[in-house]
Amino acid sequence: MNILVIGSGAREHSLINKLHSDTNLIWAYPGNPGIFQLALKTNLLSMNFDEIFGFCNENIIDLVVIGPEQPLAEGIVDYLEQKNIAVFGPSKLAAEIESSKVFSKDLMQKYGIPTARFQSFSRTDSNEEITKFANSLGFPIVVKADGLAAGKGVAICNDLEEFEDTIKEYFSGKFNEASQRIVIEEFMEGEEASIFAITDGNDYVLLPSAQDHKRIGEGDTGLNTGGMGAFSPAPIVTDEILEKVESTIIKPILLAMKSENRIFKGCLYVGLMIDKNSNSKVVEFNARFGDPETEAVLELVEGDFAALLYSSAIGKIDKTAIQIVENKFASCVILASEGYPESFKKGFVINGLNTQIDDSVKIFHSGTSEKDNQIVTNGGRVLAIVSSDNSLKQSLENVYKMISNINFENKYFRNDIGHRALNNNN
Ligand code: AMP
Ligand code: GLY
DSSP: OEEEEEEHHHOOOOOOOOHOOOOOSSEEEEEEEEEEEETTEEESSOOOOHHHHHHHHHHTEEEEOSSSSHHHHHTTTHHHTTTOOOOEEEEEHHHHHHOOOOHHHHHHHHOOOOOOOOOEEETOOOHHHHHHHHHHOOEEEEEEEESSTTOEEEEEEEEEEHHHHHHHHHHTTTTTTGGSEEEEEOOOEEEEEEEEEEESSSSSEEEEOOOOOEEEETEEEEOOOOOEEESSTTTTTTTTHHOOOOOOHHHHHHHHHHHHHOOOOOEEEEEEEOOOOOOOOEEEESOOOTTTTTHHHGGGEEEEEHHHHHHHHHTTOOSSSSEEEEEEEEEEEEEEEEEEESOOOOOBBBBBBOOOOOOOOOEEEEEEEEEEEEEESSSSSEEEEEEEEEEHHHHHHHHHHTTTTTTTTTOOOOOTHHHHHHTTOO
């Protein structure tokens, strides 16, 4: 197959690593220096849909795979499908499950899918009304921007003062249009996990569960980020819990999307909060693969991944295309630029990328670029270091060993990825 992958993160690098084979030729846009070790460069200069279609036409592209949420929310799938190109990813209307928290929460409420108690508000609603609802939930309380905010649109407020400041900030345009409407919801206690369902809208294939580490600081402290590390499978997602998640969340949401004429195909990311009684509620749905979970999860996938994505794209899921590796764990630690998710410096030379340790370790590029024949830092999240092994502990040891060999001036990473699962002896 000829495949075009849209995106430029470590998620796309790991997707391309899985899609790449003797019989698949991969192009990537925008890509990054790591990706271009496996994929060809395009002549595209922007995300203009018409130009992307022109490229697909000229290069006889069989499948386009969309990595990030932004082009999905802008309708890239609808556009290319109208021109008869097979695309892995949901339509613009279906992608609203991620791009509008108000839509997503209303949908869950309408179809009885378990999630935190909430109400949505816009800037024309009175402060009194908003405060009244907040007080009825009690603190801490969660405020979410309605629209896309690069994973940073969620604030957890510990008291009324913090809450009122947050509301002011959001409504005065902290996330531009994205925070003109907000969702206020109850704070859920528990442990988070992510599950990816590759679906054609009717049926689905589940990838192994994963756990992300969203906070910047060790011990899950500090600001929320796009994700600082992940491992898979997540021991908290037992077979029993997974079965319940399928029957109370995954099947009902796919049916709900169908009933609303927004059939969802692509990767449905189910973000869960699992409480101490093993009850799961939805924290969020995303309309795409998670990053950095994907980098770990795909290490446990064997078989024809391209065939799986293609079968989803054409609306006829092939449930036999891939196999899940049993009895192995994969982990991923992000090397970031100190200062992320706020301001940080970039342009520093990365040393040690060619260190050979063992075959189980992979380096996926995220915020990197090439300058004077050297790889330099070019983003908040710079690299994802990944390994799979017979235990979570061993896979993490492999990753951290590799990390000690890779250096750049403002390198930052969390030293405690997997801490919860390791404390439970996994
Ligand atoms: P979201 O973008 O909705 O996934 O939120 C980002 C992160 O904020 C989640 O991964 C959680 O760590 C946290 N979060 C979001 N909603 C809640 C909630 N209702 N209760 C507790 N934590 C939450
Ligand atoms: N790792 C969280 C996300 O991709 O949204």
